[in-house]
Structures are given as structure tokens and as C-alpha cells.
Amino acid sequence: GQMLYKDSRQSIEARIKDLLRRMTLEEKIGQMTQIERAVASQAVVRQYGIGDVLNGGGSAPAERAAPNVWEDMVDDYQIGAMSTRLGIPVIYGVDAVHGHNNVYGATIYPHNIGLGSSRDPELVRRIGAATALEVRATGMPYAFAPCIAVCRDPRWGRCYESYGEDTQLVRSMTKIIQGLQGSPPPSHPSGYPYVGGPSKVVACAKHFVGDGGTVKGIDENNTVTTYRQLVQVHMAPYLDAIAMGVSTIMISYSSFNGIKMHANRFLVTEVLKNRLGFQGFLISDWEAIDRITDPPKQNYTYSVLTSVNAGIDMIMVPFDYQNFINILTGLVKSGAVSQSRIDDAVTRILRVKFAAGLFEAPKANRKLNNKVGAEDHRELAREAVRKSLVLLKNSARSGSSKNILPLSKTAPKILVAGTHADDLGLQCGGWTITWQGGSGQTTIGTTIRQAIANTVSQSTQVVYEQSPDANFVKDKGFSYAVVVIGEQPYAEIAGDNLNLTIPSQGIDTIRNVCSSLRCVVVLISGRPLVLEPHIDMMDALVAAWLPGSEGQGVADVLFGDHDFVGKSSRTWFKRVDQLPMNVGDMGYDPLFPYGFGMTMRQQ
Ligand SMILES: OC[C@@H]1[C@@H](O)[C@H](O)[C@@H](O)c2nc(-c3ccccc3)cn21
Numbered sequence: 016g017q018m019l020y021k022d023s024r025q026s027i028e029a030r031i032k033d034l035l036r037r038m039t040l041e042e043k044i045g046q047m048t049q050i051e052r053a054v055a056s057q058a059v060v061r062q063y064g065i066g067d068v069l070n071g072g073g074s075a076p077a078e079r080a081a082p083n084v085w086e087d088m089v090d091d092y093q094i095g096a097m098s099t100r101l102g103i104p105v106i107y108g109v110d111a112v113h114g115h116n117n118v119y120g121a122t123i124y125p126h127n128i129g130l131g132s133s134r135d136p137e138l139v140r141r142i143g144a145a146t147a148l149e150v151r152a153t154g155m156p157y158a159f160a161p162c163i164a165v166c167r168d169p170r171w172g173r174c175y176e177s178y179g180e181d182t183q184l185v186r187s188m189t190k191i192i193q194g195l196q197g198s199p200p201p202s203h204p205s206g207y208p209y210v211g212g213p214s215k216v217v218a219c220a221k222h223f224v225g226d227g228g229t230v231k232g233i234d235e236n237n238t239v240t241t242y243r244q245l246v247q248v249h250m251a252p253y254l255d256a257i258a259m260g261v262s263t264i265m266i267s268y269s270s271f272n273g274i275k276m277h278a279n280r281f282l283v284t285e286v287l288k289n290r291l292g293f294q295g296f297l298i299s300d301w302e303a304i305d306r307i308t309d310p311p312k313q314n315y316t317y318s319v320l321t322s323v324n325a326g327i328d329m330i331m332v333p334f335d336y337q338n339f340i341n342i343l344t345g346l347v348k349s350g351a352v353s354q355s356r357i358d359d360a361v362t363r364i365l366r367v368k369f370a371a372g373l374f375e376a377p378k379a380n381r382k383l384n385n386k387v388g389a390e391d392h393r394e395l396a397r398e399a400v401r402k403s404l405v406l407l408k409n410s411a412r413s414g415s416s417k418n419i420l421p422l423s424k425t426a427p428k429i430l431v432a433g434t435h436a437d438d439l440g441l442q443c444g445g446w447t448i449t450w451q452g453g454s455g456q457t458t459i460g461t462t463i464r465q466a467i468a469n470t471v472s473q474s475t476q477v478v479y480e481q482s483p484d485a486n487f488v489k490d491k492g493f494s495y496a497v498v499v500i501g502e503q504p505y506a507e508i509a510g511d512n513l514n515l516t517i518p519s520q521g522i523d524t525i526r527n528v529c530s531s532l533r534c535v536v537v538l539i540s541g542r543p544l545v546l547e548p549h550i551d552m553m554d555a556l557v558a559a560w561l562p563g564s565e566g567q568g569v570a571d572v573l574f575g576d577h578d579f580v581g582k583s584s585r586t587w588f589k590r591v592d593q594l595p596m597n598v599g600d601m602g603y604d605p606l607f608p609y610g611f612g613m614t615m616r617q618q
Contacts, residue, residue, distance in 0.1 A: 020374075021102075027369040031362055037101060040354075043361045044343050046103065047323075049298070051333035052076070052088065060095030060105060063340060066364060067329055068092050070109040070117055070155075071301065072450030072506065079119040082387050086154035086379035093377045104377035106217065106368055108157040108298075112176065113563060114142075114396070115149040115387065116447050120459045122149060122392040122564060123443050127162060127188070128541060129403030129560035131178035131584030132612070136190040138399055143194020145392045147216045152386040154379030156210075156371050157217040159265060161191045163252040164227035168595040169585065171232030172510020175444060175541030175561055179584030180597045181609060182251050189255040192218050199260040206292035208370040209260030213380055217371050220256040222267035222300060224282060225249040232595075234508040235268035235306070245271060254291065262295040262367045266327055268303050277303050277322045284326030296328040296363035304330060316342050323352050328360035388459055393565055400559075400568025405581040406613040407546075408556040412533045419495060419533050419554040420615050421575025426494035428476040429467075430532065432483050433524050435539040436499035437464035442539055444561030445506035452504025460564025463499050463537065470570040482520060485527045496532045497573065498524055501539030501559075510541065515591050517544050529553055537569060543587040546606060558583065575615065582612040 019025055020034035035043075045064030055068045068089075076088045089107045096105045115121035124130070124142050133139070143161075150158050165185050166177035178188040195218040197211020210217055225238035225245055238245070253264065266283065267276045276282065277299055287293050304322040305312040312318070319342045322330065332339045346352040368374065386392070409418045422429075435441045440448075440457040448457045461469070468477050480487055488496070500521025517538070528534050535555035538544070539562070550556060558581075559569055571577045587607035588596055596602075598609035605611075 023375050027366060030369055031365045034101065034103070034365060035358060035361060038361065040344065040347060040357070042101060043357050044340055046361050046364050047329055047343070048336050048340060049108070049329050049331045049333060050336045054334050054336070055092055057091050057095035060092045061098050063336065064099055065336065066103065066105060068105055068107045069331060069333060070107070071333065072110055072446060073117065073448065075117060082118070082153050082384045083381070085118065086381065089154035090378050097377060104368060104373040106157050106371065106373060107155045108159055108219070109150065109155050110160065110446060111146050111150050111158040112160045112162060112446050114146055115153065118149070118153055118387060119448065120388040122388050122396050123447055123458065123460060124396045124563050125399050125403045126175040126444055126541065126561040126563070127178045128175040128584055129562060130399060131184055131188060132405050132560065132581040133399060133402035134582050135402055136187045138402060139188050140190045140194040141395055142399060143191035145395055147195045148214055148383060148386045149392065150216050151214055151380060152383035155216070156373060157219070158195060159219045159221060160195065161189065161218065161220065162222070163189055163220050163256060164222065165249050165252070166227040167248070167597055168232030169515060169542035169588070170511060170513055170591070170594060171227065171229065172234050172505055172507050172512070173226070174232065177227050180586060182248050184584060185252045186255050189220070189252050189259065192220070192256055192259045192261050196260065196262060203260055206257045206294045207260060208262035208295040208367045210262060210371040213372060213376055214383070217262040217367055219263040219265050219298065220253060220261045221265035222269070223253060223264050223276065223287065224267060225271055226267040226269050229269050231513070232511065234511050237270045237273060239272055253287070257291055257293050262370060263298055264293060264295065265298050265300055266303065268300050268306060275307050277327065278307050278325050280325040288326055294363065295367050296360070297326060298329040299327050299331050301331050301333060316346070319343050320346055320351055323360070324356060328363045396563055397565040397568040397571070400562045400565050401571050401577050402580050403560055403562065404569065404572050404579055405558040405583045405611070406579040406615070407558055407587070407607055407611070408550060408553060409613060409615060410554050412554055415533070418615070419535055420573065422495060422497070422535065422573050424470060424475065424574050425472045426475055428478065428492050428494060429471070430483070430488060430493045430496040430528065431464045431467055431477055431479045431499070432481065432496055432528050433499035434481060434520055435463070435501045436481070436497070437462045437479060439564065441501070441504065442561065442566055443504070443563050444541055445504045445510065447504070451506050451509055454504070458564060461566040463566040463569050466567040466570035467497060469567065470574050482524055483527055485530070488528055488532050493532055496528045496534040497537065498528050498534050499537040499539060500524055502541060502544070505541070513591065515542070515544050517549065522549060525549055525552055535573065543585055545590065546587070547589055578614050578616060579612060582610045583607060585609060587611065
């Protein structure tokens, strides 16, 4: 009759046992091999028995590819997998870290630093659920999210990917996993992967462990601390993720006290698998095993040996897969890597694939196509923008009795200025359409300038000037100005920054505009920046972080349709020489403390 592992009425563990015993070493190693879509094809998947494909940041089948083009691509790999001897489906992973951000037209949510400032875990769960739908709408069952780093130093280029500096806040935001994967029933065993159906995805808690604690926030560097601190500050959110049935965990590029995480058998196997009882699969980061040696790939055999023996189950190779397969095969044949290690890895990978329903529904569900950028998702993103904004300053220019915020919708003439006022790419930040992000109309959404124009009365003239000089504002009869400035997009090491100053073009605009006009400054940034020299020039200051595609949420609050609710997810330092400085530290001396956030009602 039908082979047991293909029978969905059987338990997952019975199906794994039946399938594993049928598999050759080559087929097992194929399951442990993840390749990038650029080197993947139906033929490669079939020929090498590749188990996993990923979408690197910005990698796409075409410019502005439509959902069905993405689905055709993923289905093509699936056809290759289904035509192998055992027909084990591939699992296709993508970085959907603030919406389905590689896909043109997808809803782009505020990056995690802003979501952390909302202090609303239920909002974040809803974002997870909406994101799962958009990921599935392109035929993909796996998202490399959430990043549950506890960023302890804003000089880190990935600090905006962290929900905040405080472990308890990050722990509360792991609720997004229940949105992405669904919520397991109370009877669900802790640590066991859970995916609640075809509109949910496999999630990935990342990056284990201590990615946000490196020295000076240097990306992929060394986290020097006690084991107790590592557990209390950085590992705690993984316990919540595991309790929620997170299906996969990605290992961090960084090191703990000089030991590369990708070579750290104690933390990866002894702690994460044995003591914390994680039963899904562990995935490496991109070419992370290569970087176990310095220089990278100096000894790839050693990289493969130590990472697999450390307990990593799936290797994000992602290009040199023949080499990886050959080396690992040789290591098993020589006994350097045991059969039982390979079987543990494959068992975990199959467990997640069965839990995700991939054997029953390997191909894309084409009925979900219209979910990409759906109006209700954009409304959710707009709500998230509103709740993420942090009001740092609100005052009245001398002589006036009223604070500048909320802004009047019926002023006769207003100025909107700044590099970030009318630029969708800049307000989305990194990990948007491309890996590093970009400027201009990179996807579909509403800029802050458009949002302001949508909000003011018909009789209000909105003048937009990106970088006005001092004369521009003179004697023009502007009632007030909104100045939107900030950081250029970045991702990972490109975002590492030791001085954290506001880019000078923005400072010039603040000076040119706010010296003679009442102005509210909206700061678009992935982290707190040095403010003191400039804040006195502003009548009001809003930290908008990286709000994403729905700029309408900014106008909703500036004009008083909604009040500010955001509480900063990070300490706003005075000077970088204070860093690292986090809430609770001795000598804590912030400009604005962790949790700071004004409302417009308070005087
Ligand atoms: O996109 C896949 C993973 C992502 O999930 C991880 O969070 C992130 O650390 C990461 N960096 C690269 C990456 C880094 C340098 C060059 C090319 C790619 C790839 N990836």
C-alpha cells in the first residue's frame, strides 16, 4: 500500500521514522543543504536532492515580480523535489522581517525598533498573521523572522531589527511567532514545532545567541559577558519562542567570549537542544560556517565539521553546495561526523516539513494572491505606524500660547521639507525590496508628504521643498513647517556607525527652516541619534524610526486624529561616549530615558 510517511493520518513521529529509514546518506545530506534561488532550479533540486532553498535579501525572479511569478518559481523547485525517489518537498525560506519586504507591493510594516515602542504585543501578533498570509501568497512557507535580538548598543547596524534594549520588552514581542505560525493548543508539547495550517508559516527566531551584545555593536563580532548575563539578557526570549512552538532557530554570526556561535556545541546542542528542549531545526546564517575561520573559508572542511558537530541541522550554504555536500559526505564516511548526528538533523528538518503540511500541500495556494499589499494589511500597518511614534518634544514658540502639536488642518499655507519627507524607500529603511534598501518609489505606499496632503483641508496650500535654503522660507507666509530628515537605509555591517550623528543635510534643513518658522521635526532613523546640538531649534520632535510603506500613520498623529502612545524602546543617549548605556545601568544619564514618550494632551 501507500508508504506510511505519505499518510497524513499517521503521527508526525511515525512518518519521520518511516521516511528516515528509507533514506540514503546522500538524500539525508541533501535535506541539510540550503541553496540560494540564484543557483537553484528544478534540475539542481532533483539531481542533488536539495531540501531547502532561500531568497537572499533583494534576490528576485524579476524586477517588481508579481505574486504568481514568485509562485511559479517556488513551484518549479517543488516539482524538482517531488520527482525525486522519495518526493520530499523543499522548504523555501525568505526574510519577511517587516512584512514580505522582498516583494514589490507587499505591505511594509515599521521595523522592530518602532514596533517595540508601540508596547503592543497583540498588534505585533496581528502583523505576524498578516505577514504570514502575504508570504504564503507568493508560495512560500517559511520566514526568517522574528529577529529577537536584544540590541544593547545602537552603534550596531541591525539595532532597528531588535524590538528594544530591554529583555522583558523583547520577550513580550515574541508573540509575533503566534501570528506567523499560529498559536499551539495548550496540549502542544513545549519545544515542538507548530504551524497552524496553510495560511501560517514556519517562523525562525534569530540569531542565537547574543547577536545584540557585541562589543561596540560591531556586527558579527564578539559578545563578552558572563554566561549568567548571556542567559538573562539575550537567551530569555528564546525560552518564550520555544514555549510557543517556534519551528526553527537561526544561529548568530557572532561569538560568545571568543567562541563562534556556529562552532559552539555547548550552547547549540547542550543548552538549546538538550536543556531547553528545542525540537525544530537549527539553521546557519549565510556563509556563516565559512566565517568560523579567519579568513573565511580558509578551511571549509573544518567549517563543515565543527558547525554540523556543534548541532546545526541545516546549512545556508548558499552557493557552493556541491563542495558542501562532498565534504560532509566524506566526513560522515570517515566517522568524523556520526550517522546519529546526521539523523538528528534530518529528523528535525522532516519534523518541521511535516508540521508545516508541506507533504500534503507542497505547491502554492494561488487563491491567496490578492493578499499581497491587501488594504486591511495596509490599515494594520498604518495603525502600527501611529503606535510606534514617540513624541520627544512639543512646545510653543515664544509668544504663542499653544504647543505646535497637534498641527492645524486648516492653516492657509504650510511647508513640508526634508530629504525623507517624500521618499518611500527612505521611510522603509533596510531590508526593503533590496537587501540594503534604497530611496525613491521602490514599492507601493504613501510618503509622509502625500499623507500630509491627504490630511489637510482643501484650502490649505502644501508647499514641498526637499532641501530649502534659508531664503526659501522668508516672507512666504508659511504657518508652520514639517521637516522630515534622518538616516539613509542600511542593513547589517553597512549600518555599523560609531558617531551616530544626524546626516548633515538634515541638520542644514532644520537650521534653514526652523530658525524662522515654527517647525516639527520628524526623525526617520533606525536608532537614537545625537540630538542635543539641534533640539533647541525645534518646536517639536517626533521619533518615527523606520515606519514603512504606510506614511499616513504619521499624519494621523501629527494632526491630532490620534494621540501619541509610543514609549521609546531604547534609551536616548546624549553622547556616544556614554555607550553602551541601557536602562538599569549604573550612571544612567540619558537625554530621554528608556520608556520616554509624551502625549499631546499633557502640558
Ligand atoms: O538573508 C538570509 C540571512 C538573514 O536571514 C540573516 O538574518 C542575516 O544575518 C543574513 N545576512 C545575509 C548576507 C550577509 C552578507 C552578504 C549576503 C547575505 C543573509 N542573511
